[in-house]
Structures are given as C-alpha cells and as structure tokens.
Amino acid sequence: MGDRVSPTLLVHEDADSVARRAAGLVLRASMRAADERGEFCLVLSGGSTPQRLLTRLSDEPVEWPRVQVFFGDERCVEPDDPASNYRMAREALLDRVPLREDQVHRIRGEEGPERAATLYEEELAAWPRLDMVLLGLGGDGHTASLFPGGPELDEARRRVVASRSPAPPRERVTLTLPAINASREAMFVVTGETKAARVAEVLAGSDLPAGRVRPTGRLVWLVDRAAAKHVPGEGRLP
Numbered sequence: 001m002g003d004r005v006s007p008t009l010l011v012h013e014d015a016d017s018v019a020r021r022a023a024g025l026v027l028r029a030s031m032r033a034a035d036e037r038g039e040f041c042l043v044l045s046g047g048s049t050p051q052r053l054l055t056r057l058s059d060e061p062v063e064w065p066r067v068q069v070f071f072g073d074e075r076c077v078e079p080d081d082p083a084s085n086y087r088m089a090r091e092a093l094l095d096r097v098p099l100r101e102d103q104v105h106r107i108r109g110e111e112g113p114e115r116a117a118t119l120y121e122e123e124l125a126a127w128p129r130l131d132m133v134l135l136g137l138g139g140d141g142h143t144a145s146l147f148p149g150g151p152e153l154d155e156a157r158r159r160v161v162a163s164r165s166p167a168p169p170r171e172r173v174t175l176t177l178p179a180i181n182a183s184r185e186a187m188f189v190v191t192g193e194t195k196a197a198r199v200a201e202v203l204a205g206s207d208l209p210a211g212r213v214r215p216t217g218r219l220v221w222l223v224d225r226a227a228a229k230h231v232p233g234e235g236r237l238p
Ligand code: 6PG
Pocket: 045, 046, 047, 048, 049, 050, 072, 073, 074, 075, 085, 135, 136, 137, 138, 139, 142, 143, 144, 145
C-alpha cells in the first residue's frame, strides 16, 4: 500500500459550523471526482451526528446525477426503523435531492447480517475504489460498525462483513478497514465534549478502531472546539 498520510485536523466553533464545512468539503470532493472520473462515490456514516451535515449537503449545488451513494454501515433492522442509518439519511438528504433509486446503494440489514454483508459485497464490486467515506466516532472509539476487540477488525480480504455492537441494535453490517483504507478520502465528522477524550486518544495514535483508519488517500478530522478540547494546540483553525 502507498504511504499513509497524516490526518488533517480542522477545528470549527460549533456543530453547525462543522456541518457547514463538511458539506462544503463533500461538494468540493464531488466536483473533483466528477471532473476526473465522471462519477463521485460517497459513503454516508450513521448515528446522529451526520443529520446536520446531510441536511446542509442537500442545499449544496452537488451534481447529483453523477453521485453514487453508499453506506459505511447499517443496523440489521427494517429500512423504516427509527434505528436505521438509511432512514436517517433518507429523511436528512436522500428525499431532498434528485437521485434515481439505482444511485442509492442501501445495505439491506433486514436480510440479516451475513446475507446483507454478502449482498452488499456483491453490489460494491462494481465500485472498486470509493471516493469519500464519511465516518463518525463512537464513545468507545468505534467507527462505522468496527468495534474494539471485534473480529471484523482483522478482516483483510472482504470489503463488507457482519459485526456485533455492544449496544443495541446489536447485529450490524459494516465496511471493513481494507474497504475504508482503499478510499481516496476518509473524513471523520465529530462534535461534542463527550467525544473529546477519544478524539485526542485516536489522534495520538491509539490502536482503537477509528485509529486504524489510515487511507492511502486523504484523512480529515473535522471537529468542533468541544470535541477538540484535549487535542494539543486544538488543531489548525480553518
Ligand atoms: C452507527 C455509526 C457509528 C456512529 C458513531 C457515532 O451506525 O452508529 O456508524 O459508527 O458514527 O457511533 O454516533 P453519533 O454520531 O450518534 O455520536
């Protein structure tokens, strides 16, 4: 693999300014990918942090006909379940922008973890390299559905596997580190003081799952001041 780049840390005042900057960075990446390859493969993260970003992104002048939307992970629930990452993305972004159904690649978690992982691996085969992977950071240092001590962390071949979360919904499907680290860019979007200790730990080089995200492409940590409070120097201001 190519040399690992060191992360770019961007610190903004609050969650809303982080969401605005993140939406701008996604727009810029989409324009670059569309110019260079005619298509932009965007991987959405789950949880609650991305909602603000995705809503902001729906207002950006993205060339949506050139975008393919994927998911970094999913809970094994129905797509209309309140815990579904797809449902969150549909409400915050997908229902607000002009995307054909075949441009949105949902992880079919309702099929169960192993079958959903196999189906998604097959679907991803047509896109060997993803352009931008959005990621969050869990309080235990997990990212996507790659959890501390989970066997999924050691997956070296498959791009999609089943995993188990310590918190419900326990059955998950997730991109693996090989899939994430083969991307052109990975961007963590993290806000709030509750994440500050983990942000500092990961950026200091810990071996937590989030610390193992070292793409051969660009790595960006986009955080608010609260989440950066334990980072020496609090990163480079925008
Ligand atoms: C998920 C996410 C997960 C999330 C972190 C942070 O399915 O839960 O993929 O990795 O990004 O747990 O979640 P919050 O943004 O809700 O803090």
